[in-house]
Amino acid sequence: MIIVTGANGQLGRRVVDRLLTRIPAERVGVSVREPHRAQALANRGVRVRQGSFTDPASLAHAFEGATQVLLVSVDKMGEETVREHRDAIAAAVEAGARRILYTSQMGASAASHFQACRDHDATESALRACGVPFTSLRNGFHAASALLLLGSALETGEIALPEDGPVCWTTHDDLAEAAAVVLADEGRFEGPTPSLTAGQALTFADIAALATELTGRAVKRTVVSDEEFRERMVGQGAPDEVADQLLGIFAASRAGEFGAADPALPALLGREPVTMDTVLRDRLSGGGA
Template sequence: MIIVTGATGQLGRQIVERLLVRMPADQVGVSVRDPQKAQAFVEQGVRVRHGSFDEAAGLAHAFEGATQVLVVSVDRMGEEAVRLHRTAIDAAVAAGARRILYTSHMGAGASSHFQACRDHAATERALSASGVPFTALRNGFHAAAAVQFLGHAADSGSLALPEDGPVSWTAHADLADAAAAVLADEGRFDGSTPPLTAGRAFTFDEVAALAADVTGRALTRTTAPDARFRDQLTGRGVPAEAADHLLGVFAAARAGEFAAVDPTLAGLISREPTPLSEVLRAELSTGVGC
């Protein structure tokens, strides 16, 4: 049985949906913090069990009978994130899984300017030390984050962000298709995959131009000094640590950590990845992020 964690989240849910196209529902299980939110999967015949990375004992039940476990990374940073990932990895090993998969990041590296990428690198090291074959899916930077960074700019006409660099913004749907393909073809990748990215990287100057084209509204991109941007964030109530993490995204982009473009994702999903313009059109037309 393939077990997917975080199956009620944006990425995990789509991965399970793609798996159900590829295999019978009774071969798929999910581990979720709130089983009530996974009722739709229960109705399709998926095994739904409560599982939290904070509770190793509960994961033993959630992972029971697993042949493969996909650990979807948590939405936290620093040592807490790595600790939670290690708990999930240990539980997968204890359950007898013959392969552990993990949603890592294209910029994973111990010296990354972005804390989350340092966390992903630490988790990959834990996977390597687990003694079980593993696949780290080095996903491109989620395109949904570009929409979030746009904020209310589509309405205000002004996008003020720190200096950046090109980023391979990649759609959740494409990454879900890729994860399902790798799970269905066990052993396709040993260790870390190449970067799983869209076909082009964009700076925020280019993202702003795309957003203007999609919405039909003028949008000016200006560069905000890092310190001013941080002060604006904290002035709006963003915790200082979170503001520093956001600045790390821009520092990493300036260093070229997210600029890679690789054909592996297109090969896995047997089509060209979704262009950023399509993601923006879908999100901005519904009012999300604008």
Template sequence: MIIVTGANGLLGRAVVERLLERVPAERVGLSVREPAKAHEFQERGVRVRQGDFGDPASLAHAFEGASQVLIVSVDAIGEKVVAAHRAAIEGAKAAGARRILYTGHMGVNPSSPFPPMSDHAETEAALRESGVAFTALRNGFYASTTVRLLGAALQTGELAVPEDGPVSWTAHADLAEAAAVILAKEPFDGPTPALTAAEAIDMAGVAALASELTGRTIRRTVVSDAEYRAGLVGHGVPESAAQMLVGMFAATRQGEFSHVDPAMGDLIGRPPTPLRDVLKAAIAG
């Protein structure tokens, strides 16, 4: 049985949808903290069980009979996140899974100024230490992040962010489909190639696309890291979250997310979704 964790989240839910196009529902199990939110999958024949990375007993039940376990990374940062991932890895191993998959990141780097990258690096180290065959999905940076970064710029006409570098912004839908293909076909042992869109675009390019799609000029202006951080905190963003965003821009300046690889297109059998399409859908919606 293929177990998918985090299946109530945006990426996890999409992975399950794509996986059900490739394998029978009775071969798919979900480990979720709130089973009631996954009732529609249960009605389609998918096994749904309560599982919490902080409760080993619940994972033993949720992972029972697992051949593969997809660990969808926790949406947070810090040592508690790594501990949660380690618990999930240990739970999958205890359940007898022959392969563990993990939604990592193309920019995995223990010394990155963007904190999640060191968490991904520690989790990959835990996978290697587990002794179980594993696949680390080196996912491209979520294209939906650009929608949040644009924010008020769609109204003000000014995208004021720190100096940056190009990023291979990658659609959730493509990453979900790639994960489903990998679960169904098991083509990779260890880290995958970078699973990215077909081009890397900086914030000036994001502003240009937004201008084209909205029909109004959106200027990209550069502010210092300190000014950007202060502006975020002044609008109620927690200091830790503001610092993380500043770290993201610092990492882009170092080129950590600029790599483009053909692996995504090869896996899903079509060109990856361009950032323009992601922004168009978000602006229209």
């Protein structure tokens, strides 16, 4: 049985949907914190069990009978995140999984300017040491994150953010489909994959130009200092630590950590990945990435 964690989340839910087009539902299980929110999956024949990275004991039941476990990385950063990932890896090993998959990120490195990438590197080190074959999906930077950073810029006509560098913005849908392909073809990748990215790296100046073209009105890219951005985030209620972590995205992109496109994702999908102009069109029409 293939177990997918975080199946109520943006990525995990999409992975399960695409996995169900490839293998029978009785071969799919999910580990979720709130099983009642996964009732639609249970209705489709998926095994739904409660499991949380913050409660390692719960994972023994959630992972029972697993042949493969996809660990969807938690949506936070720091030492606690890595500890939770290590506990989940240990639970997958204990459950007898013959392969562990993990949603990592392009740029995963102990030397990254972005905390999440340092966390992913630490988790990959734990995977290497766990004694079970693993696949680390080096996902491109989520296009949804670009939309969050844009905020209301498409409406105000100004993108006011720190200096950045090119980023291969990649949709949840494409990354979920790739994960499902890899899960259904066990052993296709050993260890970290190549970067799973969209085909083009864009700066926020590029995104401003796309938005201008799509909306028919000028969208200006304004560079603010790191400190000004940090003060703005804190003023809007973000904790100091979170503001610093967000700044890490810009420092890492300036260093070129997210700018190298790779052909691995289109090869997995059998088509070109969704482009940022499509993501912006969806955003403007009320959709999402």
